[in-house]
Amino acid sequence: MDWRQKTQGYVEGLQDRICAALEGVDGKARFLEDRWTRPGGGGGKTRVITDGAVIEKGGVNTSAVWGELPPAQLAKMGPGPAEFFATGVSLVIHPRNPRVPIVHANFRYFERGDAYWFGGGADLTPYYPVLEDVKHFHRTLKTACDGHGADKYPEYKAWCDRYFFLKHRNETRGVGGLFYDNVTGDREARFAMMQSLGDAFIPAYVPIVERRKHDAYGEREREFQLVRRGRYVEFNLVYDKGTTFGLDTGGRTESILMSLPPLVRWVYDYKPEPGSEEERLTDFLRPRDWLAEG
Amino acid sequence: MDWRQKTQGYVEGLQDRICAALEGVDGKARFLEDRWTRPGGGGGKTRVITDGAVIEKGGVNTSAVWGELPPAQLAKMGPGPAEFFATGVSLVIHPRNPRVPIVHANFRYFERGDAYWFGGGADLTPYYPVLEDVKHFHRTLKTACDGHGADKYPEYKAWCDRYFFLKHRNETRGVGGLFYDNVTGDREARFAMMQSLGDAFIPAYVPIVERRKHDAYGEREREFQLVRRGRYVEFNLVYDKGTTFGLDTGGRTESILMSLPPLVRWVYDYKPEPGSEEERLTDFLRPRDWLAEG
Numbered sequence: 001m002d003w004r005q006k007t008q009g010y011v012e013g014l015q016d017r018i019c020a021a022l023e024g025v026d027g028k029a030r031f032l033e034d035r036w037t038r039p040g041g042g043g044g045k046t047r048v049i050t051d052g053a054v055i056e057k058g059g060v061n062t063s064a065v066w067g068e069l070p071p072a073q074l075a076k077m078g079p080g081p082a083e084f085f086a087t088g089v090s091l092v093i094h095p096r097n098p099r100v101p102i103v104h105a106n107f108r109y110f111e112r113g114d115a116y117w118f119g120g121g122a123d124l125t126p127y128y129p130v131l132e133d134v135k136h137f138h139r140t141l142k143t144a145c146d147g148h149g150a151d152k153y154p155e156y157k158a159w160c161d162r163y164f165f166l167k168h169r170n171e172t173r174g175v176g177g178l179f180y181d182n183v184t185g186d187r188e189a190r191f192a193m194m195q196s197l198g199d200a201f202i203p204a205y206v207p208i209v210e211r212r213k214h215d216a217y218g219e220r221e222r223e224f225q226l227v228r229r230g231r232y233v234e235f236n237l238v239y240d241k242g243t244t245f246g247l248d249t250g251g252r253t254e255s256i257l258m259s260l261p262p263l264v265r266w267v268y269d270y271k272p273e274p275g276s277e278e279e280r281l282t283d284f285l286r287p288r289d290w291l292a293e294g
Numbered sequence: 295m296d297w298r299q300k301t302q303g304y305v306e307g308l309q310d311r312i313c314a315a316l317e318g319v320d321g322k323a324r325f326l327e328d329r330w331t332r333p334g335g336g337g338g339k340t341r342v343i344t345d346g347a348v349i350e351k352g353g354v355n356t357s358a359v360w361g362e363l364p365p366a367q368l369a370k371m372g373p374g375p376a377e378f379f380a381t382g383v384s385l386v387i388h389p390r391n392p393r394v395p396i397v398h399a400n401f402r403y404f405e406r407g408d409a410y411w412f413g414g415g416a417d418l419t420p421y422y423p424v425l426e427d428v429k430h431f432h433r434t435l436k437t438a439c440d441g442h443g444a445d446k447y448p449e450y451k452a453w454c455d456r457y458f459f460l461k462h463r464n465e466t467r468g469v470g471g472l473f474y475d476n477v478t479g480d481r482e483a484r485f486a487m488m489q490s491l492g493d494a495f496i497p498a499y500v501p502i503v504e505r506r507k508h509d510a511y512g513e514r515e516r517e518f519q520l521v522r523r524g525r526y527v528e529f530n531l532v533y534d535k536g537t538t539f540g541l542d543t544g545g546r547t548e549s550i551l552m553s554l555p556p557l558v559r560w561v562y563d564y565k566p567e568p569g570s571e572e573e574r575l576t577d578f579l580r581p582r583d584w585l586a587e588g
Contacts, residue, residue, distance in 0.1 A: 034563070048562045059562070168541040168550075230554070237531035238541060247462040247532060256462075260524070260560040267556070268342045268353070269328070269548045 003116070003187065007109040007194075008064040008087040012045070014107070014198045015062045015089050019047055021202045022060070022093065025209050028053035031060065036252055041067030046255045050262070054100065054213045058093035059258035069112070072249045081113030088120075089198070090242070092259040093205075098225035099215040101126035101133065102174070102232065103205045104259070106242070107198045109191075118190045119181035122201055123160055124208075125174030127228045128221065128277060129284045131294055133208045134175045138290045141178050144200035148193040156180045161287035166235055171285035173235045177204075224278050226265035233260055297410070297481065301403040301488075302358040302381040306339070308401070308492045309356045309383050313341055315496045316354070316387065319503050322347035325354065330546055335361030340549045344556070348394065348507045352387035353552035363406070366543045375407030382414075383492070384536070386553040387499075392519035393509040395420035395427065396468070396526065397499045398553070400536070401492045403485075412484045413475035416495055417454055418502075419468030421522045422515065422571060423578045425588055427502045428469045432584045435472050438494035442487040450474045455581035460529055465579035467529050471498075518572050520559035527558055 019031045029052030037043035044063030049055050064087040074082055088108025095102065107120035124137045138157070145152040160179035165172050178197065183190055236243045236259055246256040272278035313325045323346030331337035338357030343349050358381040368376055382402025389396065399416035418431045432451070439446040454473035459466050472491065477484055530537045530553055540550040566572035 050562065057560075057562070168547045226557075233527060233558075234531060234551075237528060238538065244532065251462075253462045254563045257528075257560065258562050262560060263520075264527075264558045264560075265556060266351075266551065266554040266558075268344065268351070268552050 003109070003111070003191075004064070004066070004085050004087070007191065010191075010195055010198065011062050011064070011087050011089045011107065011109075014201075015045065015047065015060055018089075018091060018202060019049075019060050021206050022049065022055065022058065025206055025213070026052040026054045029055060034254075036255070038065050038067075040070075041065060044252070044255065046252070046258065048258055052096070054095055054097070054209060056094050056096040057258075057262035058091070059255075060089065060091040061255050061258065062089045063087065063255075070249055073245075076245065076249075077112070080115070083113055085111040090259075094229070094261045095209065095213070097213060097215060098217050098221040099128045100209055100212045101129070102261075105201050105205075107194055109194065115184070116187060117182045117184045118194050119183065120194065120197060121156065121160055121177060121179035122197070122204065123164055123174055123177035123179065124205070125232065126284070127225050127281060129175060129281060130212070131290075133211065134284070134290050135293070136208060137175070137177060137204050140200050140204035141197070142291065144196040145178070145193075147196060148189065152193070153178070158287070164235065166231060166239065168238075169231060169234070171231075171282070172287065173232065173285075175284050175290065176287065223265070224272070226263060227267055227270050228281075229261040229264045230266045233264055236260065297403070297405070297485075298358070298360070298379050298381070301485065304485075304489055304492065305356050305358070305381050305383045305401065305403075308495075309339065309341065309354055312383075312385060312496060313343075313354050315500050316343065316349065316352065319500055319507070320346040320348045323349060328548075330549070332357075332359045332361075334364075335359060338546070338549065340546070340552065342552055346390075348389055348391070348503060350388050350390040351552075351556035352385070353549075354383065354385040355549050355552065356383045357381065357549075364543055367539075370539065370543075371406070374409070377407055379405040384553075388523070388555045389503065389507070391507060391509060392511050392515040393422045394503055394506045395423070396555075399495050399499075401488055403488065409478070410481060411476045411478045412488050413477065414488065414491060415450065415454055415471060415473035416491070416498065417458055417468055417471035417473065418499070419526065420578070421519050421575060423469060423575060424506070425584075427505065428578070428584050429587070430502060431469070431471060431498050434494050434498035435491070436585065438490040439472070439487075441490060442483070446487070447472070452581070458529065460525060460533065462532075463525060463528070465525075465576070466581065467526065467579075469578050469584065470581065517559070518566070520557055521561055521564050522575070523555040523558045524560045527554055530554065 031047040031049045034046040042065035046061045049058045066085040068082045090106040092104045102125040105122035142153040156178040160176045163179045325341040325343045328340040336359035340355045343352045360379040362376045384400040386398045396419040401414035436447040450472040454470045457473045
């Protein structure tokens, strides 16, 4: 079996497992699938869940596309062959309960001519963070990394903190996780790492949802969530390379923008009350060594 | 009186007049002012109105800043002196009633060393467009342009259609208006044009608000408005040079992002019902010669 089949097969299998796990934890809504094809070669499966008991809006998408890189992408990527293959899974979950964190994950494999590389990661964005949950998320990802080298977790954790940073707000998007890109080298070993990290997504995230999904909240927490979701939009539309690159190079708009939250509020010069639970979040929006804490 | 004083004086006077006119049409809310100073020289007056009878959220900002261009801005602007002066007024109004159009306007003057240029414009974004209103808006702006050359309205109208275009949605932001940038030449004549166009803002927009502010709407129109506001966010964060440049070069985040709507919804693959009033909007989101219509 060639690398294209292997990586696409893994990605699509992971999509199935993640959708099943999320439907399980939601208990009410189901994913609806949109299949699309790319005129130049390949296509994708966009799966969206809305108005669940737990998930207000979420998407778990895969694609496997190949052929010739479009001119705009080619220009951005620099000299080299136009022939490419790319497959990946990308997901964002926006829970309804403000006490359940947003999660994003992405695992992808890219070929250009004879070159190939892997990229991906997973990161958590709580609005009412619980240190125990943050530690669980990071610990699960670290364990998955550690089998592939003790340097991996610290490197990818730091990369995630740098990548998911809102310069204009001087804060991280959330409490981080892992991020890596353009990772090449031994293909078997890199693919094994992709699988370990991909497999770690469900155990990293789902237990947190189970623990928090019945936590009480009211109008105040909901309003805070809507305002904070604005920062998520700002990051994705201003900084996220996958989003801006995708929109710029003729990607499928609805699949790319499924990451945006269902309902969002912008308030001029919003500041949480000093000493409030909302203000506590600020302290979580800077790089910290979670596994060394408390 | 030098050019810096003249242009800043005009801009601040226009801010006062526009705020007064908008408070008049709202009848309930007042603008609140935040003054800020720029460590390198100058500052601004950010005026925000929220939860009015007519205006759900709006901002009318001015600034006058000078000194040395920050390195990031200098790099983007290309070789030349670092010494600069910039003043301008920038406004966005998000009405509560979905039948009252959003408006944006901006008028600015820039000096770099001995060079100087003007930029600006005004554009309308209705969700339930009324042809008569669109024509009124364009006709008022055209009349203001015409005293400065018969070529101005067609040129700036076309520029506006090109600039306020969402490539990933294949639609214009709204029904356009005027847009111009880097306009230099006879300074007295250019400043006279800035004043004519700035002065045209109130008669171009306020009568439309007066005509529509009591129009009936329900949950359906409100939902459509929230979804369409998503496109406004997408434009401002992905394409608008003022926004992305401002965030990238350390502008005042809250003043820049006051343009974002108060409440926004993203729905996966939203499509208005065929034949509905909502679908009619599509036909308005492409460049049209409004003054030649019906």
